[in-house]
Amino acid sequence: MADSVAAPPTSPAEVGDALREAAYLADESTALIAFLAQRLGKPVLVEGPAGVGKTELAKALSRATGRELVRLQCYEGLDEAKALYEWNYRKQLLQIQATASSGGGADALAEPVGADTPDTALGGIFTEEFLLERPLMRAIANPDPVVLLIDEIDKTDQEFEAMLLELLSDFQITIPEMGRIEATTHPIVLLTSNNSRELTEALKRRCLYLWLDYPSAEREIEIVRLHAPEIDKALATRLVEVIDMVRDLDLKKAPSIAESIDWARTLVLMGADDIDEKVFRDSLSIIIKHRTDLDLVADKVLPRLRRERSGGGGNGAGPSQNGG
Amino acid sequence: MGEQLLAFCEELRREGSAVGTSEIQDAFRALEIVPWTNPVDFKEALATTVAKSPRDREVFDLVFDRFFFRAAEQAALDNSDGSESETDPTRSSQISKEALYSLDSEQLAQAVREAIETGDESAMNELARLAIEAFGHHGESSGVVGVDLQRIRRGLGLRPDGKGEGEDEGRQPLDRDRMARFERQLRRELQRRQIARQGTLPPARPLSGLNRALPMRGAQDLAEVHKAVAQMKRRLATIGHDPRGAKKARTVDIRKTMRSSLETGGVPLNLSYRPRRPRKPEIYVLCDVSTSVSSASTFFLSVLHALHDSFRKLRSFVFIERISEVTGIFEDERDFAAISERITSEGGVADISGYTDYGRVWREFLDDVSSDLGPRSTVIVLGDARTNGRPPAAEAFAKVTERANRTFWLNPEPALYWNYGDSVMNAYIPYCDGVFECWQTEHLERFVDIVAAGRPTLERPRTPTTRHRY
Numbered sequence: 001m002a003d004s005v006a007a008p009p010t011s012p013a014e015v016g017d018a019l020r021e022a023a024y025l026a027d028e029s030t031a032l033i034a035f036l037a038q039r040l041g042k043p044v045l046v047e048g049p050a051g052v053g054k055t056e057l058a059k060a061l062s063r064a065t066g067r068e069l070v071r072l073q074c075y076e077g078l079d080e081a082k083a084l085y086e087w088n089y090r091k092q093l094l095q096i097q098a099t100a101s102s103g104g105g106a107d108a109l110a111e112p113v114g115a116d117t118p119d120t121a122l123g124g125i126f127t128e129e130f131l132l133e134r135p136l137m138r139a140i141a142n143p144d145p146v147v148l149l150i151d152e153i154d155k156t157d158q159e160f161e162a163m164l165l166e167l168l169s170d171f172q173i174t175i176p177e178m179g180r181i182e183a184t185t186h187p188i189v190l191l192t193s194n195n196s197r198e199l200t201e202a203l204k205r206r207c208l209y210l211w212l213d214y215p216s217a218e219r220e221i222e223i224v225r226l227h228a229p230e231i232d233k234a235l236a237t238r239l240v241e242v243i244d245m246v247r248d249l250d251l252k253k254a255p256s257i258a259e260s261i262d263w264a265r266t267l268v269l270m271g272a273d274d275i276d277e278k279v280f281r282d283s284l285s286i287i288i289k290h291r292t293d294l295d296l297v298a299d300k301v302l303p304r305l306r307r308e309r310s311g312g313g314g315n316g317a318g319p320s321q322n323g324g
Numbered sequence: 325m326g327e328q329l330l331a332f333c334e335e336l337r338r339e340g341s342a343v344g345t346s347e348i349q350d351a352f353r354a355l356e357i358v359p360w361t362n363p364v365d366f367k368e369a370l371a372t373t374v375a376k377s378p379r380d381r382e383v384f385d386l387v388f389d390r391f392f393f394r395a396a397e398q399a400a401l402d403n404s405d406g407s408e409s410e411t412d413p414t415r416s417s418q419i420s421k422e423a424l425y426s427l428d429s430e431q432l433a434q435a436v437r438e439a440i441e442t443g444d445e446s447a448m449n450e451l452a453r454l455a456i457e458a459f460g461h462h463g464e465s466s467g468v469v470g471v472d473l474q475r476i477r478r479g480l481g482l483r484p485d486g487k488g489e490g491e492d493e494g495r496q497p498l499d500r501d502r503m504a505r506f507e508r509q510l511r512r513e514l515q516r517r518q519i520a521r522q523g524t525l526p527p528a529r530p531l532s533g534l535n536r537a538l539p540m541r542g543a544q545d546l547a548e549v550h551k552a553v554a555q556m557k558r559r560l561a562t563i564g565h566d567p568r569g570a571k572k573a574r575t576v577d578i579r580k581t582m583r584s585s586l587e588t589g590g591v592p593l594n595l596s597y598r599p600r601r602p603r604k605p606e607i608y609v610l611c612d613v614s615t616s617v618s619s620a621s622t623f624f625l626s627v628l629h630a631l632h633d634s635f636r637k638l639r640s641f642v643f644i645e646r647i648s649e650v651t652g653i654f655e656d657e658r659d660f661a662a663i664s665e666r667i668t669s670e671g672g673v674a675d676i677s678g679y680t681d682y683g684r685v686w687r688e689f690l691d692d693v694s695s696d697l698g699p700r701s702t703v704i705v706l707g708d709a710r711t712n713g714r715p716p717a718a719e720a721f722a723k724v725t726e727r728a729n730r731t732f733w734l735n736p737e738p739a740l741y742w743n744y745g746d747s748v749m750n751a752y753i754p755y756c757d758g759v760f761e762c763w764q765t766e767h768l769e770r771f772v773d774i775v776a777a778g779r780p781t782l783e784r785p786r787t788p789t790t791r792h793r794y
Binding site: 011012028029032033035036039040042045047081087089092093096097100125177195198201204205206207208209210211252 | 344346357364365371375376378381582
């Protein structure tokens with residue numbers, strides 16, 4: 001694995017295979033963009049509905065390339081002190097007091113900052129020793145190349161986006177007291193967004209853009225079988241069919257891929273060999289997470305399952321409603 | 325090919341997507357390492373570097389097809405003698421062709437529905453061609469793609485809302501996205517035929533117009549409104565905030581204090597404070613959705629949609645006879661079409677007559693919501709002030725504006741029509757901080773400008789001291 005860090009991939013197919021080995025089935029465009037990200041050294045902005053594997057892509061890339069994953073989870077009110085770096089004030093204070101009490105530093109401390117004396121104490125407290133690294137800084141300063149995941153960038157404010165620009169275009173961070181810190185190696189940067197607001201043009205311009213959507217039925221079957229190998233093909237196919245049916249409904253929260261996988265595992269545990277009405281109702285809560293959605297699904301999907309099962313015959317099962 | 329690519333980007337720009345020079349450079353760099361021979365890779369590599377949103381991607385796909393297939397069409401035109409081009413080897417269908425060609429129109433409609441349901445792209449393509457054969461009056465066409473499309477859609481019994489015409493109730497409506505995909509196929513095929521028939525390529529069709537009277541629908545128009553509102557956001561966020569209670573509760577900036585304390589041997593004698601950021605405005609938007617403004621309400625809804633993108637503290641209301649809060653709908657939905665549909669179905673704003681009753685709306689707003697209004701609140705009313713002869717209840721409106729910090733009124737009618745007929749604009753103007761006509765995106769931009777400059781055109785005659793403060 002370690003040697004794959006050094007060698008950049010030579011074709012999109014190679015990236016696709018590597019991702020597959022890392023248990024991530026990428027479609028053509030995903031593999032291509034992952035390839036371009038590594039070759040061009042550009043950040044990738046990944047957008048798409050919740051639960052299509054945006055975050056997972058970053059994890060898989062880290063596994064596939066053997067790089068460490070540095071993750072920054074964004075939230076409202078995230079600022080540079082939490083994302084970039086922070087000075088360790090307590091340590092700095094202690095250092096100053098130590099210098100002052102040892103005598104020699106008292107004069108130096110009285111000097112204003114920027115005086116041309118060779119200030120041991122002043123220069124001394126703004127060094128890396130007193131720097132608390134936050135995720136972005138860690139990604140930049142790391143001697144080994146990393147995969148940097150900036151998750152849910154749409155949750156932050158626009159000001160934070162602006163702060164990211166320097167990092168994303170030049171892979172460097174400017175600290176007023178210390179100067180510029182440049183990345184020694186090129187990290188692979190992924191930004192994910194649930195599209196809850198428009199990101200700024202400036203940010204988008206610096207990124208490659210990848211729109212991830214729910215996978216095609218065949219791919220989803222593959223994904224489910226990859227993560228729940230015990231499930232047999234017919235059941236997996238059936239499961240994806242039903243999930244597809246559910247996603248087509250106007251739900252508050254459509255079942256994600258992760259939930260398909262969970263459901264597959266549940267079915268295996270339940271020892272089910274087909275999804276009939278009963279199995280579906282028993283395990284419904286795995287894929288549906290909203291009270292109103294439960295009703296809707298019970299309303300729309302259950303009768304369909306029943307109809308398909310009974311093959312058009314008179315269905316004896318009454319209009320029993322799901323209790324949630 | 326480099327020139328071709330530049331021309332392509334130029335074309336994208338003409339359609340309103342912002343393609344920067346740096347993005348073109350990226351595209352070139354990407355295409356250096358991606359084999360040009362693979363059409364999928366080529367297109368994806370180009371898309372990822374120049375199309376940066378689902379909306380852009382839609383435009384990109386359209387332009388890409390138009391741009392790069394024009395050349396292919398031209399070549400096909402030169403080679404074939406007008407015969408139907410079934411020679412395209414890249415497309416194949418899982419459904420056997422013989423089976424397809426023997427379908428009658430009834431079965432065809434059924435097959436189309438099935439293909440749309442399963443989302444089978446290649447079958448859709450095949451069926452699109454068949455549908456054109458069947459309903460396109462055998463090659464004779466109106467010459468306008470949109471008209472042909474309508475005719476075929478009618479022939480197949482497909483309605484834009486996904487429900488089949490004359491279908492039984494229990495039938496599942498078709499997925500709208502897939503419908504749209506099928507229609508795209510149809511459209512493309514129709515264009516292809518038109519090209520083949522006329523032997524020339526049609527002039528490049530502009531997808532967007534910057535300055536048409538009212539942005540009615542379409543992603544591009546929406547994008548215009550979004551742009552204007554994004555500007556509005558930045559400006560609203562930084563202006564007009566009374567620094568009330570300013571002296572209390574300031575946050576110490578530890579970093580700065582630390583730095584300045586070095587002069588005093590690490591003893592923080594002078595505290596530095598964080599700069600006071602302007603507080604984020606709370607915005608209340610009231611939007612008239614009655615029939616008298618029906619042409620404008622799409623525009624207004626898109627303004628609302630864009631506002632929701634930009635402001636976190638935004639509550640939106642729609643009203644006709646009654647007022648109803650729709651903030652939740654905007655939070656749940658991202659798609660504009662879905663939003664307008666849900667507002668129509670769930671708003672519950674029409675009571676009996678379906679005519680706007682501004683007086684009642686103000687009273688209801690006053691009762692239900694105005695206790696939340698405060699010095700940070702901005703109220704924006706989008707409406708034509710046509711009360712259908714009912715009392716305007718200006719005193720209720722006055723109370724609302726008194727509680728809010730600022731009140732703006734955007735009227736979708738030209739100022740010339742105000743106060744004619746049942747418009748009671750004059751009753752409200754004295755209470756507003758600004759009144760604007762707003763029936764073009766341009767007007768919206770002007771509204772932003774004026775608000776940003778801090779001098780509303782129609783200053784209401786009052787002294788600050790008379791205002792009730794909380």
